[in-house]
Amino acid sequence: MKLDEFTIGQVFQTKSFELTKENIMNFAEVYDPQYMHLNEEKAKMGRFNGIIASGIQTLSITFKLWIEEGCHEDDIIAGTGMNNIKFLAPVYPNDKLHTIVKVIDKK
Template sequence: MQYFEDLSVGETADFGSYQVTDEEITTFAEQYDPQPFHTDPEAAADTPFGGLVASGWHTAAMTMRLLVDNHLADGATRGALGVDDLRWRRPVRPGDELVVRTEIVEKEDWDDDSGLVSVAITTEADGEEALSMVGLVLYERREKA
């Protein structure tokens, strides 16, 4: 278990491997972001994307899954305060393989029980940056301040 005291600014990690499917793209979009370039391959062909692409919110959700499974599950996290600088850098398409990279960019005291850790998060799709954001994550302290 990693606590606030165990984390260092500049620490990096690469993890995950997630294959995106067209069925998953359309299922997510039909429920949460029903725009034609997310739900209809034929209609998507006539858009600037030239084909089916995942919703940015879906990309963020897949990123979160990889973070939880490969990074946060081993941390004494207490949730997050949000994200800063969320950007969708390139569309995610069916067949893309997602990988997540993290870097701790800042740590600060929060309260007697927790510290706030700013984590730069990048999701790559087939080696190209698809999403970037800074997560503001609360970590439990091993020892109370």
């Protein structure tokens, strides 16, 4: 789709992606080596009661899913900014993520 083909209010929902403990730990070892992503015993004693995914990992997965949706074909989708990002709930192993995109403006 080209920019003029998107309509304000249009909603897209992607396929799902199941996040495994191995996915979480492999990502964390390289990009976010905090205990709640890597150390099961310590994570069980923490505020999340177990291993959780990094917020940066969940953002990356949601963007991957949106790109794979293919609506934009070969046009560049540049992440020039993000506002009001909030992590409302932890993402645990075996949780399934999907992305919902709503067109709220066109520039």
